[in-house]
Amino acid sequence: MIAMALAGEPDLLVADEPTTALDATIQAQILDLLARIRREAGMAVVFISHDLAAVSAVCDRAAVMYAGRIVEENDIATLFDAPRHPYTVGLFEALPELDGPRQRLCPSKALCPTRGTCPRAALSRPVAAEPAIFAARNAPFAAAGSRRRTRLLSPRPGPCRQAAPSRRNAGVGAMTTILKATDLFQHYATGKSLLRAPSMVRAVDGINLEVHEREILGVVGESGSGKSTLGRMLLGIEAPWSGSVTFQGKPMPHPKTAEWRALRREMQLIFQDPLAALDRRMTIADQIAEPLIIHRLAGPDAIRERAAELMRKVGLRADQAGRYPHELSGGQRQRVVIARALAMSPKFLVCDEPVSALDVSIQAQVVNLLRDLQEEQGLTMVFISHDLKVVRNLCDRVAVMYLGRVVEQGSADKIFGNPQHPYTRALVSSVPRPGKGIGERIILQGEPPNPARRPSGCAFHPRCPLADAACRSEVPALTLYRGRLTACLKLQAAAAPELT
Ligand SMILES: Nc1ncnc2c1ncn2[C@@H]1O[C@H](COP(=O)(O)OP(=O)(O)OP(=O)(O)O)[C@@H](O)[C@H]1O
Ligand code: SF4
Ligand SMILES: [Mg+2]
Structure with missing residues (x-):
């Protein structure tokens, strides 16, 4: 797709979610490729993405859109260091991180144009109209209610993040x-x-x-x-x-x-593709209730009540019950699939x-x-x-x-x-961090593997930076190494003195 887009040597390339749903190593390769062709061809790139970390890895500037409008625009460093619009702040609070303490995420609720659900609205006074875009301090185009700027625009991370409970707190005792x-x-x-x-x-x-x-x-x-x-x-x-x-x-x-x-x-499955998993001819309430009807688990009234309860639980509104899958957003469809999976408890x-x-x-x-x-x-x-x-x-x-x-x-x-297997190390190193881009990345050589032509020995050897002759013939078993299981001959050899 990228090669096709470049065939006419354009001055501007619009890349619309080019890395969505790709795994970390392939995503990092695409981001590298975009950065290189931009540099070499002197081309401008508009990179559209909901992956903030990917945006920070490739872009010089970013514009944050909400409800069809740009609500904040700035250079990447400033935007990620000090987001000013509440919606941008909310986006950062919703981001999981690869390191640091595990935290419960803060889903940003709808903000300015519908301030009734703004997580920071409690701090502010009501506004009669949507604020105009204006130049805020350190932020050339931040659009936020100027009267409330000092109170609305708190630095991230916001106060709504809480530590995620540990497994002990979650009631997980002895391993069964x-x-x-x-x-x-x-x-x-x-x-x-x-x-x-x-x-x-x-x-x-x-x-x-x-x-x-x-x-x-x-x-x-x-x-x-x-x-x-x-x-x-x-x-x-x-x-x-x-x-x-x-x-x-x-x-x-x-x-x-x-x-x-x-x-x-x-035992239930939440499918990879919600649109394919749902029946386009059935309303979402009927689809959530269907497993209960098939298994004859309750009467019609109890089933209706249970479907309504499941919709509430996954954050769907009661007035959406009669909608068909194509009338919902991707996130809403995903919630329908989750509610259906939960119907049978x-x-x-x-x-x-x-x-x-x-x-x-x-x-x-x-x-x-x-x-x-x-x-x-x-x-x-x-x-x-x-x-x-x-x-x-x-x-x-x-x-x-x-x-x-x-x-x-x-x-x-x-x-x-502390990943140990060379593949895990490459995978983890490929993950862009918001505001920091991709750090020092371990670049995997060679093509992604073909499961119909599995390489001999350790299947990772054609791409492994540590591979030697033994890796081409010997299949590594999963063995204990530094408190986890790994399948690598080199790690096994390193662990051998520890185990003797
Ligand atoms: N029914 C099938 N017939 C033939 N090949 C299949 C079938 N299902 C999966 N495969 C192949 O098996 C391999 C593993 O597929 P699978 O869908 O399990 O991968 P995955 O890790 O889930 O990939 P992704 O991250 O893209 O979802 C792929 O090469 C795929 O093409
Ligand atoms: S066994 Fe060899 S090729 Fe496989 S991961 Fe270990 S060092 Fe790399
Ligand atoms: Mg899959």
Whole structure:
């Protein structure tokens, strides 16, 4: 797409969400590429994104839009150091961070034009009309109610952030395994034709995993590393090619059997693509109520009440009940999918990229909602995401996948605070930090891998900066290293003296 856009050697390139839903390493490559072509071709770039960190990595200036208008504009350094418009401040408060204390996020509510819901409106006096854009101190075009500037424009982070409860506070005591995957493989035969034998895509290639009761386990990794396939197998939606899954100590029944359908009441999936998951011909209230009707769990009145309660819980308004999916925003549709998944009061949720298409404010609402569900209802979750900052904020433990296998697994603090596997180190180093851009990045050589042509030995060796001859022939096993599991021969060798 970028090559096509550049073919006519334009003076201006408009890049509309070019990195949304990409994993961190590919995102960093695209950001590098944009910066390079801009430099080399002397071209102006308008970079449209809801990823503030990506904006800070590539842009000189940024304009913040709200309700169809620019509400603040400034150079990147000033904007990120001292945002002045309440909406901008709210956006920063909603951002999860890769380091620092884990905090409950502050979803920004609608601001100036509808000041009734402004989180800082309590500090201010009412205004009759929307304020005009004006030059504020240190901010050439900040638009905010000038009479209230001193009180409205508090420095970030704002007071509404609170420390996220630790797992101990969340009631997680002794580790009880609720779900266990043993030697899980999923291979798909693809590309078969009259002239060609099929090739085998090894989507999941030998995973052993335990999920503990009431924890949130994050699953991260490049696009195509097998995260969604793993999620479907954990729920029994797909039978594994080989290997087994047990839930609450019992083997997962075969998909679509009566036994499996009964179990699915306790295990739900929040789909990667809400529009594809919802029926365009049904109202959202009917879709939320549908699982209760199918399982005949209550009478019509009780079901209507439960659907209304679920809508409230996920932040949907009662007057939206009769709307169809295409009449909702992406964030609202995502909430419908979450409400539908919660209808059966499941014990176990697999969330597949539930926030990747959402802007930071709606993302913060969904992240807080999932955390509340874990704390209040003791839900266990597997949270699949490309967004490492959200995973760091929400998850207790993290499994990093590469080409169908787990290469590093441990507590979120250890994985993000001190990653050890060379792939995890590259992944974490690629994440842009708001206001700081991408720091010193470990650049992976070579192309993203093809699961139909898995490299010999350690599958990461063609891109690994530390690879040597042994890595090309020997398959590393997951072993304990510095308080987490890693699959790397070099780390195993380094750990050997420690273990003897
Ligand atoms: N039904 C299928 N038939 C053939 N190949 C498949 C099938 N489902 C997934 N794959 C392939 O398996 C690999 C893993 O896919 P999967 O969707 O699990 O990856 P992912 O990590 O979820 O990627 P993304 O981050 O892009 O969602 C990919 O190469 C994909 O093309
Ligand atoms: S085993 Fe070798 S190639 Fe694989 S991650 Fe370790 S050093 Fe890199
Ligand atoms: Mg996926």
